[in-house]
Amino acid sequence: MKFTITQQERMRERRESARDVGRHEPTTRIRLKRKYRYDLLGFILKFFRTAVPLRMSGKHEEFLEQLQDAILHGGRVAVALPRGYGKTTLIVLATLWAVLYGHRRYIAVIAATAKDARKIIRTFKSRLERTDLLNEVFPEVCYYIRALEGQSQRASGQLADGERTGVSWTTEMLVFPAFARNEKLLELSSQAVIEARGMTGSIRGLQYTTFDGEVIRPDFILLDDPQTRESAKSAEQTAGRIELIDGDILGCAGPTVKIAAAMACTVVAEDDLSEHYLAAWSSTRAALVEEWPSNEEPWKEYMSLYRELRDCREGERRERLNAFYRARRAEMDAGAVVSWPERIMEGDLSALQGAYNLRCERGDEAFFAEYQNRPLKQNTNLYTLTAQTVLSRTNGIPHRLTPENAPLLLCAADINYYALSFVVLAFRSDFTAYVIDYGWFPDGGCVHDPKTSQIPEETAIYNALGEFVGLIKGRYAGLQFIGIDGNRFTAPVNKFVQANGHRLPVRLVPLRGMAAKQYREPTRSTPGLYGRPRLRCCMKVNADRIFYAPYDSHYWHMFQQKMWLLPPGSPGSVSLFEPRGMTHRRFAEQVTADKLKDFYERYGEQIYDWATIGQNEMSDAMTMGMVLANLAGLDPVTGGQPPPAAPKRRRRPEIVMN
Structure with missing residues (x-):
């Protein structure tokens, strides 16, 4: 079929009209927006209350204070919290705060594998698409993202009043829309970038060219558990990853930018990568149980009972364990300190009881590594030599x-x-x-x-x-x-x-x-x-x-x-x-x-x-x-000269070093 020019123009207009989402309306909640510009903890509690339903522990607040300072002024922080404490969630939310307020413009998300890094990108997408309050306060970003309606292929052709928005919405890279930066309305995240990479992927040379030709490089590194269980137990792999982080990753910022970095880590083995950065950077480290009970005998009885009840129905086992704990709770709690008392698992009576239940379920090796951040020595008979x-x-x-x-x-x-x-x-x-x-x-x-x-x-x-x-x-x-x-x-x-x-x-x-x-x-x-x-x-x-x-x-x-x-x-x-x-x-x-x-x-x-x-x-x-x-002749075993050599069948010159 042969079209006339008028018909072709009409079809082009229809396609462009479908892609054109128009301009966003400025926020009507500018006072709320200004309130949390320099308050990371307040921002998280206000905008993401469902992500942190419990009262935060002192360790959470300590880490967020360190992280805010690093984002605003440059610095490096590491956090090792027990599993379930939400350390990755907190870093993701802090990253959104940093980007939306323009504190940081190019975030490189580095995880142990590319698959793990892409999972974090999905988390960013979910928060930006589904958080209504973010849409109200930051329409310069969320309006254009919601207009995609979950279809990433629409991003490359998206228009706003006839101009390309520049949004990218892939599995490995998010690019925020381009708009005229407005300090008065705190619209400061134009063309910000969040990009994901695995530790073993291509990391050197990360950069992005904006619509106006500016070349930007990463100024905030998010490292999420950058070691695997296998690499943590290999001194060679650990040294290689440390070299990669200190060289390629932390060196990818521009020449005049003081980079910020945050690492969520778990101590898997002694002297692993996590131990290295917890010592080298500003850090927060917490154990599920900071101080064990002064009397461990009743807890030994409790764990023995737990093992005896393994084959029972869950409800019956829980009832009998709780009855044992309830009857002797004062004695069993004495002297114990848990880092997050508010974190009580469903069916448990206290966070301390939950810790012992996890210890029984997972075994000491996994529990002390993943929940205490103090992995057990593989051989407790080894000596310890310190400087x-x-x-x-x-x-x-x-x-x-x-x-x-x-x-x-x-x-x-x-x-x-x-x-x-x-x-x-x-x-x-x-x-x-x-x-x-x-x-x-x-x-x-x-x-x-x-x-x-x-x-x-x-x-x-x-x-x-x-x-x-x-x-x-x-x-x-x-x-x-x-x-x-x-x-x-x-x-x-x-x-x-x-x-x-x-x-x-x-x-x-x-x-x-x-x-x-x-x-x-x-x-x-x-x-x-x-x-x-x-x-x-x-x-x-x-x-x-x-x-x-x-x-x-x-x-x-x-x-x-x-x-x-x-x-x-x-x-x-x-x-x-x-x-x-x-x-x-x-x-x-x-x-x-x-x-x-x-x-x-x-x-x-x-x-x-x-x-x-x-x-x-x-x-x-x-x-x-x-x-x-x-x-030279000294025998370290007998503490003297070694015994003479056995006679040889043929003459052979022998070294005499003493």
């Missing part, structure tokens, strides 16, 4: 003075771009160790900067080793061994040892740590074995006739850390020189940066679960020092 413990292990011996009856003197150095981290240790024959010196070389300098250095990495490492060894052997005339990290920079270390080892009065030993499951105890037929094996370590020689020492780093890290738990000077202990004007704080933090989360045996193999928080170079250097002492 404060290390700081307390001083022996009164002056700096750089070798103690009496400590004939073995050695140095161990870990290599990184920023420095050689080294320790100097003196040992008694019973494996008592004394840290007589430590430091970072070059002091205040840098070994190699890949971005600015004019010489190759290998040359820089080689030169630094030369200067360092010259300094140390000149400072300690009785030094017998220098252990050098031979893992990361194997080539320059080997070249340095090969070129200089035979000319120095001190023996140079490259050490190569490996995980427990990778280390295999050598046998007589092990290629390259030189001398008799020691405790989870040995000496080998490579094709270039360079001696090196592979060792089980997991085992020796644990061994070295346990030495700090013994009193200074006792057999098998390690202690620090008297600080006198200096502090051992940085040393102690690095020594304790490696945290042993679990240790067990499986199928005859020793399994270690380590997590590293922060820099651990001194921990590595100390561990290498202990391995070197064992290779």
Whole structure:
């Protein structure tokens, strides 16, 4: 069918008329709008009363106060509340407050997965579409959103008196309508953006170009449980996500914008991502039960009764449990403090009883992680080493003075771009160790900067080793061994040892740590074995006739850390020189940066679960020092010289390091 121009124009007008929703009418409730411009708590209670039906706890109000300050002035806040406390809901409502009042313009919603992030976008949509009071007070936004009638495809063609509104209403991005900003009517959210991303998706380079050509970038980051249960229990994945948040995510704001960030998190495991940010940012942390009852015996009877009644009908079980609790409530409540007394589950008599019911239902492991934000240790027999413990292990011996009856003197150095981290240790024959010196070389300098250095990495490492060894052997005339990290920079270390080892009065030993499951105890037929094996370590020689020492780093890290738990000077202990004007704080933090989360045996193999928080170079250097002492002939198990090697069937040269 052939149309005339008049008919085509008429059809175009009809289509545009269907898309044109006209202009919004200004709000008639401007006083109400002004009232909550700088009152986040009041805004939530006024506009979203059904979302917070109970009186908020002190922890809720504390977090909202921190969050408001971060939104208005820039800052970072983290909150860990028990499940069911509505922490994500509060952050979503706070985000709406920030956007509608123009405090923040581009919100990036980051969750553990893209699917989780899209769920939060659906929550934003629901609040904007269905909250009548928001429509009355913020018609510049809600009028155009309601005009879509739930059909997101209408957004791209929506007009207002013939002009495009610019609304976007997808599963991953919400763009608010474009209108002339009006300070008098507080219409300040023109072309604001809410965009969703998963932690493993594309995050770098987030930006949006508005109708007038302005390029805006995220100025508020909403992080909702950015770790999975699997990633929380992996030190490697946790470190990777922390690096992603600190680098890519928090660095996506414009150059002149002070970014705001809020994280709703749950502590799943010790030293996980949540623990890191609760310590690093302004934070609020709450447990369902802040203080347990002073008398736990009746509660043990209660939980035993709960287990006995598992097969009963729900009504009968609830009636009998409530009767038990009601009869002894005063005794059972004594001394207990719950963080949100008003949160009483249906059928329960108190929030405390509800907590014990959850504990029975979910089990202690899930309850203490998800409701207490204090996950149980996987192995309660593990030791706990803190920086404060290390700081307390001083022996009164002056700096750089070798103690009496400590004939073995050695140095161990870990290599990184920023420095050689080294320790100097003196040992008694019973494996008592004394840290007589430590430091970072070059002091205040840098070994190699890949971005600015004019010489190759290998040359820089080689030169630094030369200067360092010259300094140390000149400072300690009785030094017998220098252990050098031979893992990361194997080539320059080997070249340095090969070129200089035979000319120095001190023996140079490259050490190569490996995980427990990778280390295999050598046998007589092990290629390259030189001398008799020691405790989870040995000496080998490579094709270039360079001696090196592979060792089980997991085992020796644990061994070295346990030495700090013994009193200074006792057999098998390690202690620090008297600080006198200096502090051992940085040393102690690095020594304790490696945290042993679990240790067990499986199928005859020793399994270690380590997590590293922060820099651990001194921990590595100390561990290498202990391995070197064992290779030198000291036995940490018997506290003396090791037994002689068994006779060999064929002649073989043996290393004698002592």
